[in-house]
Amino acid sequence: MSSVERLVGSVSVKALMGDEVLRRYRSDGLREFRGFRREYAVSRVAVVFPKDTSEVVEVVKAANRYRVPLVPAGGLTGLMGGAMPITDCVVVDMREMNRVLRVSREDRVVECEAGITLEELDRAAQSAGLTIGHDPWTKKYATVGGCIATNGMGYTAAAYGSMRRQVLGLELVLPTGEVLRTRSVEDFSTGPSLAQLFVGSEGTLGIITKASLRVHTIPEERRLLGYRFESFEEGFPTVVKIFSSGLNPSMMEYGEVFESPSDPSGMYESELFIMFEGPRRVVEAKVETAEELCRAAKLENSRVEEFWSHRHDVADFYVENVAKANSHPVWGDAFFDFIHVSLPVSKVLEYKRQTSEMLKRHGLWVLDRGVWNSPENFSIAFLKPFDTSQADSLKQLSQAFDEMVYLAHRMGGSMEYCHGVGVKLAKYMEEEHGAAGLETLRRIKKALDPNNIMNPAKLIHGVEGKI
Numbered sequence: 001m002s003s004v005e006r007l008v009g010s011v012s013v014k015a016l017m018g019d020e021v022l023r024r025y026r027s028d029g030l031r032e033f034r035g036f037r038r039e040y041a042v043s044r045v046a047v048v049f050p051k052d053t054s055e056v057v058e059v060v061k062a063a064n065r066y067r068v069p070l071v072p073a074g075g076l077t078g079l080m081g082g083a084m085p086i087t088d089c090v091v092v093d094m095r096e097m098n099r100v101l102r103v104s105r106e107d108r109v110v111e112c113e114a115g116i117t118l119e120e121l122d123r124a125a126q127s128a129g130l131t132i133g134h135d136p137w138t139k140k141y142a143t144v145g146g147c148i149a150t151n152g153m154g155y156t157a158a159a160y161g162s163m164r165r166q167v168l169g170l171e172l173v174l175p176t177g178e179v180l181r182t183r184s185v186e187d188f189s190t191g192p193s194l195a196q197l198f199v200g201s202e203g204t205l206g207i208i209t210k211a212s213l214r215v216h217t218i219p220e221e222r223r224l225l226g227y228r229f230e231s232f233e234e235g236f237p238t239v240v241k242i243f244s245s246g247l248n249p250s251m252m253e254y255g256e257v258f259e260s261p262s263d264p265s266g267m268y269e270s271e272l273f274i275m276f277e278g279p280r281r282v283v284e285a286k287v288e289t290a291e292e293l294c295r296a297a298k299l300e301n302s303r304v305e306e307f308w309s310h311r312h313d314v315a316d317f318y319v320e321n322v323a324k325a326n327s328h329p330v331w332g333d334a335f336f337d338f339i340h341v342s343l344p345v346s347k348v349l350e351y352k353r354q355t356s357e358m359l360k361r362h363g364l365w366v367l368d369r370g371v372w373n374s375p376e377n378f379s380i381a382f383l384k385p386f387d388t389s390q391a392d393s394l395k396q397l398s399q400a401f402d403e404m405v406y407l408a409h410r411m412g413g414s415m416e417y418c419h420g421v422g423v424k425l426a427k428y429m430e431e432e433h434g435a436a437g438l439e440t441l442r443r444i445k446k447a448l449d450p451n452n453i454m455n456p457a458k459l460i461h462g463v464e465g466k467i
C-alpha cells in the first residue's frame with residue numbers, strides 16, 4: 001500500500017482516489033498551451049474534503065506521520081500551478097468549508113471559512129449593505145483561501161487594494177497540525193503581522209481555514225467613465241495624473257485595443273475605463289475633475305456598459321471550455337502566455353518599448369497590453385503563432401518570457417503583481433528576492449514545516465519536492 005493510501009485510510013475525512021481524481025485535479029490554470037511542459041511523475045493522488053478545522057488538523061497530522069505532501073486547493077483557477085500535484089500527494093479541497101460566520105455592518109467585517117467563493121461571500125455581505133470589494137474575473141469560482149494565498153487583485157483594487165489590504169485576521173492549520181489564530185484588527189503595534197506572513201504563501205506554510213476581511217459599505221454612487229486615446233503613450237500621462245492628483249478612483253483599466261489579434265500591426269487606439277464611487281456629492285466632484293484632466297474623446301455609453309457587464313465572461317469561458325481541454329479552444333495548438341509586472345511608473349513606457357522589440361524579435365504577437373488599477377501594474381498577453389516547429393515555438397516563447405522578467409527586475413520592478421509564483425515562476429525567485437531574501441523565505445519554510453509537507457517545491461525555489 002502506498003503512503004497516500006495509508007494516509008487516506010487513517011483519517012475520518014471524506015476522501016476520493018483513482019483516475020477520475022487524477023484527471024480532475026491534474027491542473028489548475030497553468031496549461032500546456034502556455035508553453036508549460038508537464039515533467040512530473042505523478043501516479044497517486046487522493047483528494048480529501050474537510051468539513052471543519054478539526055478535520056484539516058487530522059489530515060495534516062496524518063501527512064506528517066506518513067510523510068505525504070499536501071496540496072491545498074480552492075477553485076483551481078490559479079494560473080501558476082500552485083494547486084497542481086507535482087508529486088504523489090493528497091489534495092486538500094477546501095470547498096466544503098464554505099460557511100459565512102459573521103457579517104458586521106458596524107465593524108465593516110466579514111468572517112468566513114476559506115473555501116467559500118468570492119461571489120457567495122459578496123452575496124452575504126450585500127444583504128447587510130456591504131461589499132467585499134474584491135472582484136477578479138474569477139469571482140464566481142475563486143475561493144477566499146485561494147485569493148489570500150496568492151494575494152489576488154480584483155477590479156476595484158484601485159480603492160480597496162489587493163487581498164493583502166483586506167485581510168484582518170486568519171485561522172490557519174500550521175504544517176505541524178497546530179492551529180494559529182491571529183487577532184482581527186487593522187492596526188496593532190505588537191510585533192510583525194503573522195496574518196500577513198501567510199498572504200501570498202500559496203499553501204506552502206499552512207492551510208488557511210478561516211478569514212476575517214475588511215469590507216466596505218455599498219457606495220451611494222458609482223460612475224464609470226470611458227475615454228479613447230490615439231495611442232497608449234498619448235493617454236498614459238493622463239492616467240498617471242489622475243492617480244497623483246488624489247482623485248482615488250476605485251477602478252482603472254487602460255489598454256490598447258487591437259483590430260484583430262491575428263494582425264499584430266492592427267493596433268489602433270487605447271481605451272481608458274475609470275470608476276469613482278462614494279457619497280454622491282463627492283463622486284460628482286471627482287467626475288468633474290477627472291473630465292477636466294482627460295482631454296480625450298469619450299467612449300459611447302454602450303461601450304462602457306459592455307466593458308463592465310462582460311468583465312467576468314473570460315472566467316466563464318475558461319471554466320466551460322479551457323479547463324476541460326488540452327489545447328486552447330481559440331488559439332488551438334499555438335502557445336499563448338502573459339506577464340503581469342509591477343514597475344515604477346517612470347519605467348512603464350520604456351518597459352513597453354523594450355518588450356515590444358523583444359516580442360517582435362521572437363516572432364510573438366501582442367494580444368492585449370495595458371495597466372490595471374494602478375499605472376504601475378503593467379501586463380502583456382502574447383501569442384506564438386504556430387508557424388515553426390513546436391520545439392522552436394516553445395523556445396522562443398520561454399526566451400521572450402525570461403527576457404521580460406529580467407527586464408522588469410533590472411528596472412526595479414516585480415515579476416508578478418497578482419497571480420502568485422507556483423511552479424511557473426519559481427525559477428526566478430532568487431532574482432526577485434535576492435539571495436538573502438530567498439534564503440530568509442527558505443528558513444521560514446523550514447522552521448514552520450520541518451517535514452516539508454505543505455505544497456513542496458512550489459513558490460520557494462530550491463526546497464526539494466521529495467520528503
Ligand SMILES: Cc1cc2nc3c(=O)[nH]c(=O)nc-3n(C[C@H](O)[C@H](O)[C@H](O)COP(=O)(O)OP(=O)(O)OC[C@H]3O[C@@H](n4cnc5c(N)ncnc54)[C@H](O)[C@@H]3O)c2cc1C
Nearest residue numbers: 074075076077078082136137143145146147152153203208
Ligand atoms: C480566466 C481567469 C481569470 C483570472 N483573473 C484573475 C483576476 O482578475 N485577478 C486575480 O488576482 N487572479 C485572477 N486569476 C487567477 C485566480 O483566479 C486567482 O489566483 C485566485 O486567487 C485563485 O483562487 P482559487 O480558489 O481558484 O485558488 P487555487 O487555484 O485552488 O489555489 C491557488 C493557490 O492557493 C493555494 N490555496 C488555495 N486554498 C488555500 C487555503 N485555504 N490555504 C492555503 N493555501 C491555499 C493553493 O495551494 C495554490 O497555491 C484568473 C484566473 C483565470 C483562469
